[in-house]
Amino acid sequence: MQKESLALSSTWQFKEFPESARRMRDLDSGDWKPATVPSSIYTCLERAGMISISDSFSNSNDIQWVDQKNWVFRKEFDVPPSLLEKEQIEIIFDGLDTIAHIWLNEKLIGKADTMFIGHRFDIKPYLKKSGNRLTIKFVSALHHADRLLHRYGKLGNPPLRDPRSVYIRKASYQFGSVVGPALTGCGIFRAVRIEAGNAAKIENLHLRTIDCNQHTADIRVALELQRINNYNGPLKCKITMTGGGLNLQQELLFNENDRTASTVLHIDRPFLWWPQGYGVPHLYHIRVELMASDGQLLDTASEDFGVRTIHIEKSSGKTECVVNGRSITFKGADWMPLSLLPGTETGYEQLLNRAKECQLNILRVWAGGYYEDAAFYQLCDKMGILLWQDFMFDSAYYPDRQWFLNAVKDEAGTIIKRLRNHACIALWCGNNNINSLHKSGQLGKDRKFYGKSIYHKLIPALLNELDPDRKYIPTRSSRNDDNETLIANTPDTPSLPCLSRSAGILPVKSVQAENSFKTLEKLAHGSSSLQKIALCRIEHFWPPKNLPEYIWQSQVVQAREVKNAVEKFRADKPLGCGCMLGAFNSFALSINTAMLDAHRQPKALYYYTRRFFAPVLVTLLPEDETGLLKARVVNDTASPVTGVLSCRMIAASGEILDATEIPLRVSPFSKATAINLPKSLSTPDDPTRAFLSVRIKNNDKTIAENTHFYCPDKHFHWSIADIDLQITPNNKKNAWDITLTSEVPVRDLQITPPQPANISDNFLTLLPNEPKEIQISYHNSPPPVRTPLKIFSTNQITM
Numbered sequence: 001m002q003k004e005s006l007a008l009s010s011t012w013q014f015k016e017f018p019e020s021a022r023r024m025r026d027l028d029s030g031d032w033k034p035a036t037v038p039s040s041i042y043t044c045l046e047r048a049g050m051i052s053i054s055d056s057f058s059n060s061n062d063i064q065w066v067d068q069k070n071w072v073f074r075k076e077f078d079v080p081p082s083l084l085e086k087e088q089i090e091i092i093f094d095g096l097d098t099i100a101h102i103w104l105n106e107k108l109i110g111k112a113d114t115m116f117i118g119h120r121f122d123i124k125p126y127l128k129k130s131g132n133r134l135t136i137k138f139v140s141a142l143h144h145a146d147r148l149l150h151r152y153g154k155l156g157n158p159p160l161r162d163p164r165s166v167y168i169r170k171a172s173y174q175f176g177s178v179v180g181p182a183l184t185g186c187g188i189f190r191a192v193r194i195e196a197g198n199a200a201k202i203e204n205l206h207l208r209t210i211d212c213n214q215h216t217a218d219i220r221v222a223l224e225l226q227r228i229n230n231y232n233g234p235l236k237c238k239i240t241m242t243g244g245g246l247n248l249q250q251e252l253l254f255n256e257n258d259r260t261a262s263t264v265l266h267i268d269r270p271f272l273w274w275p276q277g278y279g280v281p282h283l284y285h286i287r288v289e290l291m292a293s294d295g296q297l298l299d300t301a302s303e304d305f306g307v308r309t310i311h312i313e314k315s316s317g318k319t320e321c322v323v324n325g326r327s328i329t330f331k332g333a334d335w336m337p338l339s340l341l342p343g344t345e346t347g348y349e350q351l352l353n354r355a356k357e358c359q360l361n362i363l364r365v366w367a368g369g370y371y372e373d374a375a376f377y378q379l380c381d382k383m384g385i386l387l388w389q390d391f392m393f394d395s396a397y398y399p400d401r402q403w404f405l406n407a408v409k410d411e412a413g414t415i416i417k418r419l420r421n422h423a424c425i426a427l428w429c430g431n432n433n434i435n436s437l438h439k440s441g442q443l444g445k446d447r448k449f450y451g452k453s454i455y456h457k458l459i460p461a462l463l464n465e466l467d468p469d470r471k472y473i474p475t476r477s478s479r480n481d482d483n484e485t486l487i488a489n490t491p492d493t494p495s496l497p498c499l500s501r502s503a504g505i506l507p508v509k510s511v512q513a514e515n516s517f518k519t520l521e522k523l524a525h526g527s528s529s530l531q532k533i534a535l536c537r538i539e540h541f542w543p544p545k546n547l548p549e550y551i552w553q554s555q556v557v558q559a560r561e562v563k564n565a566v567e568k569f570r571a572d573k574p575l576g577c578g579c580m581l582g583a584f585n586s587f588a589l590s591i592n593t594a595m596l597d598a599h600r601q602p603k604a605l606y607y608y609t610r611r612f613f614a615p616v617l618v619t620l621l622p623e624d625e626t627g628l629l630k631a632r633v634v635n636d637t638a639s640p641v642t643g644v645l646s647c648r649m650i651a652a653s654g655e656i657l658d659a660t661e662i663p664l665r666v667s668p669f670s671k672a673t674a675i676n677l678p679k680s681l682s683t684p685d686d687p688t689r690a691f692l693s694v695r696i697k698n699n700d701k702t703i704a705e706n707t708h709f710y711c712p713d714k715h716f717h718w719s720i721a722d723i724d725l726q727i728t729p730n731n732k733k734n735a736w737d738i739t740l741t742s743e744v745p746v747r748d749l750q751i752t753p754p755q756p757a758n759i760s761d762n763f764l765t766l767l768p769n770e771p772k773e774i775q776i777s778y779h780n781s782p783p784p785v786r787t788p789l790k791i792f793s794t795n796q797i798t799m
Helices: 041-047 064-068 141-152 163-167 348-357 374-383 402-419 434-439 452-466 517-521 527-540 547-572 604-612
Strands: 004-007 010-016 033-037 071-077 088-093 100-104 107-112 119-122 132-138 175-177 180-182 192-197 200-212 216-227 235-243 246-254 260-268 284-292 297-305 310-315 318-323 326-328 331-335 362-365 386-390 425-429 471-473 506-508 579-583 616-622 629-635 641-651 656-666 690-698 701-709 724-730 735-741 746-752 757-759 764-766 772-778 790-792
Touching: 033 041, 033 071, 041 064, 064 141, 088 100, 107 119, 141 163, 200 284, 200 297, 216 235, 216 246, 216 284, 235 260, 246 260, 297 374, 310 425, 331 386, 348 374, 374 386, 402 452, 434 452, 452 471, 527 547, 547 579, 547 604, 547 616, 547 629, 547 746, 547 790, 616 690, 616 701, 629 641, 629 656, 629 690, 735 764, 764 772
Parallel strands: 331 362, 331 579, 362 386, 386 425, 425 471, 506 579
Antiparallel strands: 004 192, 010 033, 010 071, 071 132, 088 119, 088 192, 100 107, 100 132, 175 180, 200 216, 216 260, 235 246, 235 284, 284 297, 310 318, 318 326, 616 629, 641 656, 641 690, 690 701, 724 735, 735 772, 746 764, 746 790, 757 772
16 A cells, blocks of 8 residues: 655657647657756757757857747656556656646646746546656746736836746746846756555654753654545554664554644754754654554655754844854855756755865855755755755845735745755745845835735745744845844955944855856956956956966955955954855856856865864954054864964065964863964064964964965065975875975965866965975876976966
């Protein structure tokens, strides 16, 4: 009697939907081409040799004809006899993009009009043993949205959005944005399967930590069932919780006609789930088996579950996140879709590992994209990465007509139930920036706030019912007016933070940095971004001589300005106040703020973030108007930091001009009192020929380090650096171990390997006669050691 499943992904066929087609047999003729599912229509067309996606990214007009067409996909399949015998048979689509009509064996079984949730249809009356044909017609999303816009009218005047996009529940970036071209497309972008069962099935499993501490934990397990064909007999569930040496079992009974039941699991000495940097993100495994009264297995469900409490609270003028009773400092960034084309996402684990390397403990799932695949949330649970989950409403008014509100209610309820069991979800957010855009009049002169009830009534009411323990904020705002959000913000141009009245989570928005040289060569737009870059480069550098130098300067400027903002914020604000940067990753070839470009290659900001978000930070900041420097030390670890603060003034030529050592002890999760530096170290005789190096040392171990330059690079008298570069092959790791040494200081040394590779550290500062060791891990076999590395640094820039 157990539920059966049949996957329908992999090989399909597709073609343009003929305008003349009136009956299903009209589709039989024509040139059907092979397709892979999950995928996007663009990747299907490219595999068929009809378009070139890579060539079109620099001029998306070349393939935008695709968006004007209707497309059709089909698959033929057989099913085993045992599946046909089940009382209920359904087909499940985890992701359809977006306006779809679905037929099975020439019978219309359902329609879809949102890509944000899955779809489930009854197919038992139409399914047969062999020769089944599943057909899906995708209607042009542009044409569908056009019709709705014509019927209901334009809502305001959104500066960043296609006005059609708000009428269709589809990722807004697909209609074009400041970070990517308009490629609306369509496709089966997630898995398809058939599920069949008897008597009853588990419709929803809700796991909730009622309370926990180091001694005990209580977990509420709530089940919602669907009874098939009005089956009303008694049922029972066996609940098993394992992990960390625990093997706890409990039985839950359902009386006749019962659809819901719950129980509480009690754990002694639990292993708690902690965010990265605060402990182990331990996960228990919970398995539920649904059985008939005679013991026959009907269905199963399982979850990996983290035992933890999380609260976002405001007290004493600050907002802080408290996990398991401990204040957590957010170190975060925005998570963007993995790909411009839904259905082509790969590499969740690779990117999340990079986020961990950057010390990030929270990612904001951006409202302009879509809800990620289940694997993403599972990995965040496993890695201890918290999530700020936006609902998908971005930078525009949305309809408040009843048909739209009904669709949103269904969508939001489905998403809440789908994600609420994940320990990683820290808070929900209603929209991206809509409230502040409305208040500033940037969405139009009409005073009406279209869609306001979605974020201020509909969603909070659903969360209060379905997930009452988590924090909800109506909007993510760059203005923080009336404390509508948890954030205080910086201005758009690179500068030190300009905080609002409410200190909380600081999103640092800084100058945008270009992608790699090859990417930038394909771009011919982004003038406003280029202007921002130019203004900041002028402050630091002389004009670049060529395009590679221009790219290097822009990336370094972005990284330094964000570094200045974050270090000042961490030093000035109480522990528990966090920083949210801009985008972590990028999905399109564009000039943008992301740490990683569309090819997932790190920019300078990626390496800088690893340093300024390090658990132990030492930084130097001027003291008010005096200009004297004070050292600030922040310890975000559970262990005390002891040792000495070593301060050295180093000449451009390499010699030590002055030095001092100051004993230091910083308690766990605390900050040291600001340390006054001698005037001789704060005000050198010639600031164009010296800089300051600070380092926290314990015996011979360096715990944290930083540098302070007294003047912009263009005024510093850089010495020519003769860098000694030693390469040792590391055959076990498919890598090169590299040691770099210079007799003079070198700043922001960028290393570019001869072929694709991961670099353990980059945009380096070399101190005189102090070797720096890095590793270059090649994706394929390493080239010969004699193959030259490209290196570039501030020392090579002249007038």
